[in-house]
Amino acid sequence: MSKDSNQTPPRNGEGDRSATPSGGGVFSASTNARKVAKRERRSGNLPEVLVWRELRKRPGGYKFRRQHPLSEIVLDFVCLERRFAIEIDGDVHNRGDRPERDLMRDAYLASRGFVVLRLPAGIILARLEDAIAMIVAACDQRQPHHHQPLAGGPPPRTGEVLLMTETGLK
Template sequence: MPPSEARLWNALRELKPLGHHFRRQVPLGPYYADFASHRARLVIEVDGDSHHMGQALVRDAARDGFIAAQGYRVLRISNDDVRHNLDDTMAMILNALADTPTLDPSPQGGGRRRADSPANNKGAGEK
């Protein structure tokens, strides 16, 4: 693992007590994300200088599009930011985690009940 990724990985692991769990080298279709939180549907990519020019931009855009189609948000962070601004980088990640949409609960009475559910067995003869 490159030094910048290792540094960020150590910082991401410190978020686990706060309820944020990341995995590294996560397969998503034909790609491997540097880091991903399945619960937050967040992918973090640590990019070197080569990601900011030419064909790399095209490849990254295609990759980001595929990952977004799987329901994940992609956060791209430069090696320099990890090396020189780790506190700000972690603040940006925490903001992204705070913006994670939550699933809406089903409407009242909208779920199915099992036949043996106490709610369906109110007593003999009751309607």
């Protein structure tokens, strides 16, 4: 009897995975960032709650995610289709080393193809409708990350299926 025959078989979901996770790409997130995002989704501050209430309605037809983990950071709001992030900045973002940290964070996001719109919390509390209109206008200016396939070209990848009426094909 060999040594391997005495071992218990792996449970569901376990198996021959390498010690280092693979894949993920530009949208991968650390376990810590996922935990922080989950916690933040439950405890949003008033400006974030107001913005989320409007973004859930998909203004301009754009889908947004709230407290989205990306690498080691968590974005307040993001439209992945346009690689567009929205950060709600309170007064703390003007103190200490925070402005420099925000610049480094924005540069990191830019290196991954994201544009960041920073909105002061005071503006949101005073003029929420204007802030939402600014977000939609900024999304409109960005090109979608995935373009529509050419007629007669290869089919779109999974998750990129377009409605026939949108493409004009019959």
